[in-house]
Amino acid sequence: MSxxxxxxxxxxxxxxxDDELVEQMHDDLYDGMAExxxxxxxxxxxxxxxxDKVLNxxxxxxxxxxxxxxxxxILFVPEVLSAAGAMKAGMAILRPxxxxxxxxxxxxxxxxxxxxxIHDIGKxxxxxxxxxxxxxxxxxxxxxxxxxxxxxxxxxxxxxxxxSALLTTTMPYMKxxxxxxxxxxIRDDYIVLVGGAPLNQEFGDAVGADGYCRDAAITVxxxxxxVAQKRAA
Amino acid sequence: xxxxxxVERSGPAKxxxxxxxxxxxxxxxxxxxxxxxxxxxxxxxxxxHNYPQxxxxxxxxxxxxxxxxxxxxxxxxxxxxxxxxxxxMLQAQHIERIPGAHCYEFYAGSAQxxxxxxxxxxxFYLTDFxxxxxxxxVIKGLGLDRKPELEPLYxxxxxxxxxxxxxxxxxxxAQAKRAAARLGLEYQYxxxxxxxxxxxxxxxxxxxxxxQI
Numbered sequence: 334m335s336x337x338x339x340x341x342x343x344x345x346x347x348x349x350x351d352d353e354l355v356e357q358m359h360d361d362l363y364d365g366m367a368e369x370x371x372x373x374x375x376x377x378x379x380x381x382x383x384x385d386k387v388l389n390x391x392x393x394x395x396x397x398x399x400x401x402x403x404x405x406x407i408l409f410v411p412e413v414l415s416a417a418g419a420m421k422a423g424m425a426i427l428r429p430x431x432x433x434x435x436x437x438x439x440x441x442x443x444x445x446x447x448x449x450x451i452h453d454i455g456k457x458x459x460x461x462x463x464x465x466x467x468x469x470x471x472x473x474x475x476x477x478x479x480x481x482x483x484x485x486x487x488x489x490x491x492x493x494x495x496x497s498a499l500l501t502t503t504m505p506y507m508k509x510x511x512x513x514x515x516x517x518x519i520r521d522d523y524i525v526l527v528g529g530a531p532l533n534q535e536f537g538d539a540v541g542a543d544g545y546c547r548d549a550a551i552t553v554x555x556x557x558x559x560v561a562q563k564r565a566a
Numbered sequence: 567x568x569x570x571x572x573v574e575r576s577g578p579a580k581x582x583x584x585x586x587x588x589x590x591x592x593x594x595x596x597x598x599x600x601x602x603x604x605x606x607x608x609x610x611x612x613x614x615h616n617y618p619q620x621x622x623x624x625x626x627x628x629x630x631x632x633x634x635x636x637x638x639x640x641x642x643x644x645x646x647x648x649x650x651x652x653x654x655m656l657q658a659q660h661i662e663r664i665p666g667a668h669c670y671e672f673y674a675g676s677a678q679x680x681x682x683x684x685x686x687x688x689x690f691y692l693t694d695f696x697x698x699x700x701x702x703x704v705i706k707g708l709g710l711d712r713k714p715e716l717e718p719l720y721x722x723x724x725x726x727x728x729x730x731x732x733x734x735x736x737x738x739x740a741q742a743k744r745a746a747a748r749l750g751l752e753y754q755y756x757x758x759x760x761x762x763x764x765x766x767x768x769x770x771x772x773x774x775x776x777x778q779i
Contacts, residue, residue: 365713411709414716451687451723475723476687501645501667502683530618531649 346373351380355391362395363402365415367422374423384430385467392423393465400462400550414454417461424464439467440560443485444495445477447506452499455529455549459495462549463556468493479510486523492560495552496542498529508540515541524559526552579606581774582632584625585642588612588669588695589763592732593642596764602771606637612695616707618647622655629659640770642763644668664766669693672762673730682756688725690751694732697742704745717749727751730758 346369349357354373361369370392377387399416402408408416444460446453453475460470473485486494494514498504507527514520520541527537528546537545543559546552585593587609597605608631610624625641632639641656641663656663666672670691671679682689696703705711708720727749729742739755746753 409709411713411716414709414719415713418715449683449687453723454719457719501647501649502671504649531645531647533619533649533651535651536649 347376351377351382355394358391359395359398362392362416362419363399363408363412365412365419367419370419370423371426374426378426378430384427384434387423388427388431388465392420392427396420396462396465397550400548404548404550410454413458417458420461420465424461428464438469439557440493441469441471441489441491442493442495442556443471443473443482443489443491444493444497445473445482445485446475446497446499447503447510448476448478449506450498450500450503451475452529453497455499456495456497458549459497459528459546459552462553466553466557468553468556479506479513482510483513483517486519491523492563493524493526493556495526495528495546497527498532501531504529504532504536505540507542511541524556524563526555526559528552579637580604581638581640581770582606582608582628583640583642583767583770584628584632585609586612586615586646586669588615588693589642591695592760592763593767596760596767600768600771602767604774605771608632612699612703613707615646618649621646621648622651625652626655629661638774640767642766644672662766662770664763666762669763670730672766673732673758673760674756675758675761678756678758682728686726688723690721690724690727690749692727692729692742692745694735694738697729697738697745700741700745705748721749721751724749724751726754728754728756730756732758732760 344357346354346357354376358370358373361373373391374387377391378384396416399408399413403413442463444456446456456472460472464470471485471489471491473481482494496507496510498507511520511525514523525542526544526546527540527542532545534545544555546555581604583593583605585607590607590609593607608628610628614621614624621643625643629639639661641661643652643663644666645652646668652663664672666676670693673693674682692700708716710717727742727746729739731738734757742755743753
């Protein structure tokens with residue numbers, strides 16, 4: 334979205350009307366401009382926008398564009414990480430306000446990278462997108478043993494357990510966790526979603542997950558649908 | 567990106583080794599050392615490691631070409647992030663690959679690699695190829711040249727850089743040390759030689775010899 338032949342001037346975000354500002358924030362998210370996202374968020378709030386409207390229209394809407402372009406191979410991981418960093422800046426302002434308004438959580442998720450694996454870029458993206466979509470997310474970190482997953486499930490009673498792995502050598506640990514849930518008779522208490530670069534649908538089916546999530550945007554869609562189904566049942 | 571690149575083709579050889587370009591230099595050295603001039607080597611861009619979902623299709627294109635020429639095939643890939651899909655594809659065609667999850671494992675050997683991994687989960691591994699192409703594949707590949715602020719996101723949990731070396735090359739060792747310093751990681755060196763790659767190629771060569779008897 335940059336143009337080398339165009340000499341950029343500082344844009345006064347406050348001079349834009351609401352629609353223009355939201356559109357500009359989508360561009361700023363796309364370009365990973367955290368300061369501009371913070372400023373735009375503050376401006377919309379000062380105009381009387383509710384925190385959830387700012388979140389959905391400006392931030393989640395912008396990240397949806399990023400997600401589509403990532404899926405289509407137009408954007409790559411570095412750009413998505415920058416965009417996520419910009420969204421994080423907006424979320425830092427909105428999170429306490431959302432908590433104050435007592436907006437009902439869409440659902441609750443415990444998420445962590447499996448034992449033996451320290452990779453968390455994908456997990457962090459999913460956590461941020463889920464939070465942006467209105468989920469309460471408890472991120473329990475990296476190198477998580479089955480005991481730690483169970484502790485977190487017991488403590489937080491989430492709708493969803495999310496497990497991530499980047500290594501072919503660590504992804505089988507997801508089955509260890511799911512099998513342990515079965516042994517303890519609590520497997521059906523949770524929606525189990527798995528993801529990570531070397532995973533695929535066949536693997537997700539083989540370990541007994543409820544869903545294999547190819548990317549963060551798909552995770553959000555899948556989580557919403559599954560939680561709605563679970564609550565309707 | 568044209569991922570599949572032909573390396574040698576002067577009439578069909580008896581057998582073809584389909585490899586990741588990260589292994590090509592070592593494979594050619596093993597072949598030369600053993601006097602194996604009956605292998606054709608065809609490689610696929612190492613950049614596909616950033617898109618492991620594309621590896622199977624790229625390998626299959628070269629397998630189809632080899633089969634059409636009645637060549638025997640060996641695939642010099644580990645699982646390489648395909649999540650078992652490469653194995654499923656190769657097993658259906660009775661084609662073997664190098665055992666292991668990735669090149670770090672088959673160079674170091676599985677037992678030794680597990681020791682490394684368990685000693686420090688936060689280990690970032692380099693091979694000769696990755697040392698040579700560190701700037702292109704790691705710094706530029708991860709976008710750190712354009713977005714240095716992302717470095718903590720990529721490497722925040724890493725503590726050590728382990729150079730698993732295929733050659734005794736002081737220049738590469740110096741480059742690897744610089745790479746560790748660049749990423750703020752402790753440096754460690756391990757010489758592996760060709761590791762299980764050499765063993766796998768020897769096995770493939772023996773299988774071909776048996777079929778010719």
